Amino acid sequence: MATLKINGESRTIDGPDDTNLLWAIRDMAGLTGTKYGCGVGLCGACTVHVDGVAIQSCQATIGDVAEKEVTTIEGLSADGEHPVQVAWRDQHVPQCGFCQAGQIMQAASLLSEKPNPTDQEILEGMSGNICRCGCYERIVAAVRVASTGA
């Protein structure tokens, strides 16, 4: 049993401390925007923020994030108007869309650390997130748009 702070709300998770954070978010907190893609830290579909920094939730336990602020795609902005979300729509990034919550969370974290990343920093910053549909060109373009606010 642990209490997690997710998107500003306290939620009680009925599971041992080593319960996987991704599945706690999805199955126990009922927030399904965060996706499972590999379970081993290789795809980024499960990316959330912990105290504002992107992590792969499949690689954390609920014990790891006790006392910390977890933010999922549902909590990134109240109205879906975070500059990264806006840029994603502006650039028509998604195809199937499944990887995109993770991509957006990664991009938001990248930009909060480096508001004006170089191309190389974008490519490296996004390298943990696979898009099988192949939206990379638009992902990079959207990160650029979000970074300049253009």
Place this chain on the structure above:
Amino acid sequence: MLQYIKDFIEPAPQPDSSRLVFSNVSRRGFLKVSAAGFAVAAFSADANAFARYKTGGDSMPNGLRYDPHIFVSIDPDGTVTIVAHRSEMGTGSRTSLPMVVADEMGADWAKVKIVQAEGDEPKYGNQDTDGSRSMRHHVQSMRQMGASVRQMLVNAAAERWGVKPSDIKAGVHEVVNGANRAGFGELAEAAMKQPVPAFEELTFKEASEFRYIGKGKVGIYDLHDITTGKAVYGADVVLPGMKIAVIARPPVVGATPVSKDATQTMTVPGVEEVVDLPGSIMPAKFAPLGGVAVIATNTDAAIRGRDALEIEWSDSPHSNYNSENFTQEMRKTAKKPGKILRKEGDPDGAFKSAAKVFGQEYSQAHMVHAMMEPPVAVADVKDGKAEIWAPVQSPYGARGDIAAALNMDIENVRVNVTLLGGGFGRKSKCDYAIEAALLSQKTGIPIRVQWTREDDIHHSFNATTSVERIEVALDNDNKVTGWRHNSVAPSILSTFAPDSGHQFAIESGMGHVDMPFEIPNVSVENGAALAHTRIGWFRAVSNIPRAWAIQSFASELAVELGRDELEMMLELIGSDRTLDPPKQGFPDDFWDYGEIYDEYPIDTARLKNVLKLAAEKAGWGKELPEGEGIGLAVHRSFVTYVASAVRVKIVDGQITVPEIHMGVDCGFAVNPERIRSQMEGACVMGMTVALHSGVTYENGAVAESNFHDYPMVRSTNFPQKVHTHIVEHPFSVHASGIGEPGIPPVPPAIANAVFHATGKRVRDLPMGESI
């Protein structure tokens, strides 16, 4: 794919629509009435705007629907609800088909709502989302239904205002006659009581009148939900009391548990039950592999419980399958004469009298689709009924298979379609949905079956593995006088019927017998290879190994003869013409993607045109820095013509792709924006296929397990810039699909570019990232 396969293994199904319960799709203000009441003023359809043509859609199971009552409803507040009856897996068809309806009827896209159809083909017509068919088969019916609704709105207004329908103009979401104006919502109820006009009574928009069609300005319908995490995929469906199942499946197809110890599993907190699932042995269509299911309160517990199972598996007839040895066997077979599928002229004579024979061999490893969303399904089976929620490409096909597995009437099974987090052909095979249904039936509770990534990679319906051997006969002037292409690859048919080792017409139709070069003597052959794992279709299917071989070979031949590659490729394709299958020795069962050949003939002018387009835009012939090269390839698949001109740059021995130009001819381009996004995606997946995608079988089991050993192209090395050049056509040039055809030319164009950059020729897929 599946629908065509049925023709080869069983007589076409005769749906008994009288037994099917029609679901309760909203009909607000959209009541069907007798067609007798009102005489509609006759309009002559403008032949230029829309002359009807025949597609294979009519001969698909359950065909097409033209009745707007099934697809469109209008609320009094003007909201137009349009049904999306195809599955959305990333191509955009859930947006693009309703967009066609909306544009033709004059609806304002901002007032359009889309609802996803459940699996019900007797109602909606064919729903099997596969074969790049959605736009190809349904664009006409969507236009017709849109035009019908517009006409019905006009007719209703005419009645109300006592004027002639021909004096009424349909505007955007309203109709107008002088000072009279009425919005769609206002007229909805009266309009929907109008008889549905016959095709001949309809008028269609001219291209200049389109607001959305051909413009590419409409975002995908789910864009906002996707960017806010609200979009619902398979695993996002939650039912009260639902439990999660994760299954230990046999590592080798056909193996069964000899012994099982679940002691450790039962100690995992959250695990509730361990349930055996019956298995299957090929050919078993989409029957689950069987195994042992761990049912838990959450996915984490179910995965841990599954991993803690101790199971000893039996041997299977396929326990000796080793893919490396198998490739060597296929190489031997490819060197011998195969079963002749197409014979034109006198190939033996041409090779006997040749001044020179030039041959090469190309191979391709098994692949796994690895869509970002692994297979998943939710089932609730109770009180003699079953309801399923799943990301499936063929919801009605799945409904039939699930009904059969549950031993239920199809009318008692409902299949709801979620968004698909990628499909690529894997989600045409509904084994995962059958698993969920069986487990829910057994346990009496709602069950979600979740596949892990390891499950996905281990238990695929693999893309086949192949060896393709091509030889040409050359005369003294280095003219190509003979062509021999022996393709050796286990067949998809082995999943459906006893395996002969030979491919069938659908596979042969994908770039093998339909080889378009103008060569007088041709022998197209197929050597036998038996399947030892489940073989299925993977986006673009057999076109991948065929384009890989033929387009690599064309480049090699040019190099061998000291010719310019573009010139050589154009010369091989030859004069402007449409191929004549019977005259050119094609087999009687030649399969042109299920179309009537004369409607979608193989047109060499279109093929050459996209090649020239891509080559020219890429600056073919220009000087490049050391370590760079441009490669070309062109291929027709799914009746769409695509050429790739890839620029490769070798950086510290690593293959990188700074730029790709794609020339695309898909007939009339309905949604250019999604055509571009599909081409960008095809370049990425094509690069993954070229560099990375291969699974290895060792003793019958797949050796790879996750993205570390079955890697994907990532942001650190992907095609940096994709330029898509779409050939413009009027509506009369039949629209064709774009989900698959972008893939086949990419891997050979990469290999050809690698050759120009390095002088090294790669002939085996995957080629690896370093050279």
